[in-house]
Amino acid sequence: MKRIFTVPVAVVLAASLLLVGCGKQNEQNNPSGQSASAEKKKMVLAAVSDPRSKAILEMIDNKIKTYDPDNKFNVEIQMEKYEVEQYKTKLTTLMASNSQPDIFYTYEAGFMKPFVEGGKVYPIGDELEKDAEWKNRFQDGVFKPLSFDGKIYGIPLTKQLSVMFYNKKLFNEAGIAGAPKTYDEFLEHVDAFKKKNIIPVSLPSQRAWLAGELMQQLANGVGGDALYNEICNGTAKWDDPRFIEAATIFSELVKKDAFQKGFLGMSQDEGRDQFKNEKAAMFYTISSDFEALTAQDSPVGKNLDFFMLPPVKPENGAINVGSIGNTFAISMKAKDIPAAAALMKTFSDKDMQENIAYTAKQFIVTKQNLDETKMDPLAIKFINATSDIKVLTPWFDRIFGAGEGTEFNNASVAIAGGKNPAEQMKKLQKFAEDNENR
Numbered sequence: 040m041k042r043i044f045t046v047p048v049a050v051v052l053a054a055s056l057l058l059v060g061c062g063k064q065n066e067q068n069n070p071s072g073q074s075a076s077a078e079k080k081k082m083v084l085a086a087v088s089d090p091r092s093k094a095i096l097e098m099i100d101n102k103i104k105t106y107d108p109d110n111k112f113n114v115e116i117q118m119e120k121y122e123v124e125q126y127k128t129k130l131t132t133l134m135a136s137n138s139q140p141d142i143f144y145t146y147e148a149g150f151m152k153p154f155v156e157g158g159k160v161y162p163i164g165d166e167l168e169k170d171a172e173w174k175n176r177f178q179d180g181v182f183k184p185l186s187f188d189g190k191i192y193g194i195p196l197t198k199q200l201s202v203m204f205y206n207k208k209l210f211n212e213a214g215i216a217g218a219p220k221t222y223d224e225f226l227e228h229v230d231a232f233k234k235k236n237i238i239p240v241s242l243p244s245q246r247a248w249l250a251g252e253l254m255q256q257l258a259n260g261v262g263g264d265a266l267y268n269e270i271c272n273g274t275a276k277w278d279d280p281r282f283i284e285a286a287t288i289f290s291e292l293v294k295k296d297a298f299q300k301g302f303l304g305m306s307q308d309e310g311r312d313q314f315k316n317e318k319a320a321m322f323y324t325i326s327s328d329f330e331a332l333t334a335q336d337s338p339v340g341k342n343l344d345f346f347m348l349p350p351v352k353p354e355n356g357a358i359n360v361g362s363i364g365n366t367f368a369i370s371m372k373a374k375d376i377p378a379a380a381a382l383m384k385t386f387s388d389k390d391m392q393e394n395i396a397y398t399a400k401q402f403i404v405t406k407q408n409l410d411e412t413k414m415d416p417l418a419i420k421f422i423n424a425t426s427d428i429k430v431l432t433p434w435f436d437r438i439f440g441a442g443e444g445t446e447f448n449n450a451s452v453a454i455a456g457g458k459n460p461a462e463q464m465k466k467l468q469k470f471a472e473d474n475e476n477r
Contacts, residue, residue, distance in 0.1 A: 079115040080374045084367075085130065085140035088120035090308065091327040094399035095196065095365060096120065098391055106385045112378035116142070124246065131441070134159050141373040142382070145193055145366050147184035148433060149440030154368075155187045161369040164191030166380045176387045176405045184362060184433060193368040194383050197395060198402040200326045200361035200425060201252050201348075208342040209237060209320045218346035222260065225349055228320075229297045238319035242298045243310025248436055250289075250303070250455050251448030252360055253323055253348075255435055258285035259358045260350030264430045267358075271438060277447070277468040278461070286450075286460035288351060293455050303455055315339050323348070326421070327364065330400040333415055343417060347424070362433035363404060443471050 084103070086096060096118070103116050119140070121129055126144065133139045134154050145151050154160050164186070167174040185193040205218065210228075213235050219225040229239040244250040258266060262281035269275030270282075292298070299305065299319060307324075314322035315337045322328075333340045350356050367386075369379045385391060392407040400418055402425070403409075411419050436444030450463045 077113055079113050080378075082114050082116045082141040082374050082379070084116055084118045084142040085126070086118060086120055086144045086367075087123045087126045089123060090311075090331050091325075092365070094330060095395065095401070098394050098399070099386070102382060102385045102391065106382050107378070112375055112381065114375050114378045116378075116382070127441075137372070139370045139372065141370055141375075142367055142379050143370065145368045146437045147193065147195075147363055147366060148438045149442075149444055150437050151185070151192065151368070152187060152440065155192050159371055160192045161371050161373065161376055161379075162190040162192055163194060163369055163380060163383070166384075167191060170384070173384050173387065176407075178404050178406055181363065181404045184437075185366065193366045194386065195363035195404055196365035196367070196386055197327065197363070197399075198361070198404050198425075199364035200359055200402075200428075200431070201256055202324065202326050202345050202421075203240075203348050204314065204322045204324065204328070204332060204343060204345045206314070206317055206320055206339050206342050207344050209317065213237070213320070218344065219349055221353065222349045222351045226295075229292075229295060232320045233296060238299045238313070239297045239321060240299075241310045241314045241319035241322040242302050243305035243307050243313075244303050244452060244455065245306045247445075247448035247452045248434065249307065249324070250451040251436065252325070252434060254285060254289045254451040254454070255432065255447075256348050256360045257288050257351060258282055259360065259432055260348070260352060260355050261285045261288070263350075263352075263355035264358050264432065267430075267432045277443075277471060278465045283461045283464050285351075286454050286464055289451065290454050290460050293457075303452060317342075326361075327401055329415075329418065329421070333400060333417065345417070345421065345424075347428070357427060357429040359428050359431060360434060361428070361431040362437060364401075442474055443467070446470050 084099070086092070086099070088096060100118060103118065107114070130139065130143060130145075134157065137159070139159055145154070151160070164182070181195060182191045185191055185195065209232070210217065213231045215228055215231055219228055232239040242249060242253060258281065261284050262279075266275060266279070266281050270277070270279075299310075299313065302310070311322065311324070311328060311331060313319050315332060317339055322332075331337065332343055347359050350358070367383060369376055369383070373379050387405050389407060392403045392405050393409065395401050395403050396407075396409050396418070397413045400415060402422065434444070435447045438444060439447070446467055450467045453463050454460050
């Protein structure tokens with residue numbers, strides 16, 4: 040079974056552009072010595088686009104337009120946007136044909152590893168080592184899931200966590216005082232909402248990773264970080280009794296009607312909207328949904344709160360699915376690597392980091408001090424709550440990539456669809472063994 044590594048957190052993003060000039064004055068302002076009439080090198084920045092990334096993509100676009108006012112690099116960078124699953128397929132195809140974008144969005148660890156091993160990714164750490172001020176902007180541990188053989192290959196923009204958002208008004212109407220402190224209390228909350236004919240939890244799982252995210256968090260609660268570390272270093276197997284127990288608990292939640300009807304075929308947008316419009320009491324998702332849920336047009340906004348899913352076994356608390364997010368990297372074939380690196384540096388600039396926190400309402404990975412008076416009070420509460428988390432376990436599909444990681448998510452969907460939990464985990468283990476050397 041291929042093994043990678045584990046943990047961290049983090050955050051930063053990428054994009055680029057141009058500006059013109061003319062005559063001798065342009066030559067004085069153009070350190071590269073390129074003439075104003077020189078044809079611009081055209082570069083592509085590829086990114087994923089969904090409601091959660093809209094604000095950040097707008098910030099990137101602005102940086103592309105303003106980061107090189109003196110036209111030092113004489114490049115023109117075009118942003119191309121893709122739906123998440125479409126992008127994963129597109130990027131893999133482009134990498135295989137050695138025609139990858141100059142700058143590209145990527146996931147960490149196992150997703151990125153084949154591209155690095157194939158010599159497709161520029162070691163951006165080389166630029167960080169030459170620029171201590173840039174490197175020192177980031178929080179400790181940010182680059183661990185982006186490092187291979189001692190070199191850094193990507194720059195993250197945000198920290199992302201799995202989280203259960205909930206509607207305080209619906210909780211009050213059901214006679215529930217607040218967030219559950221134990222897993223048994225969580226089950227009691229589910230029963231209370233069923234009696235009120237309210238959907239307990241929105242879990243839109245058309246994208247298999249959302250079901251996988253919940254089953255992974257249940258596994259955290261059953262086996263703790265020991266189980267996570269063991270599966271990542273190869274000393275545990277997918278059909279370990281602890282994984283089977285977590286899978287069985289997930290199956291029991293489905294049988295308990297904890298989720299909406301048809302959730303396996305429901306898109307993330309549909310599931311989010313159902314919760315936003317107060318049709319579901321809880322919504323298990325990723326922290327970057329915070330902006331959409333607190334938008335002015337969100338009915339649930341004024342009643343929004345959150346909690347981290349309590350562990351099945353109390354001794355396994357303070358362990359949560361999460362990692363870095365919105366990561367960008369540079370292709371080894373980029374038409375102008377210095378230009379790409381200069382753009383990526385601006386994503387950790389003070390103004391960009393503040394906008395990520397204040398406007399996009401996402402969690403930064405730099406050491407930037409933030410003005411709490413400009414932040415949503417719930418965001419402040421969220422940041423304080425995350426300080427209590429001792430261990431982050433990155434999503435399995437990021438750690439193990441398109442092989443075991445994707446199959447873990449598919450197994451989660453199969454279990455949610457009624458398949459036997461133990462059989463599915465044994466099937467996953469067999470897949471891992473059959474594809475050990477691929």
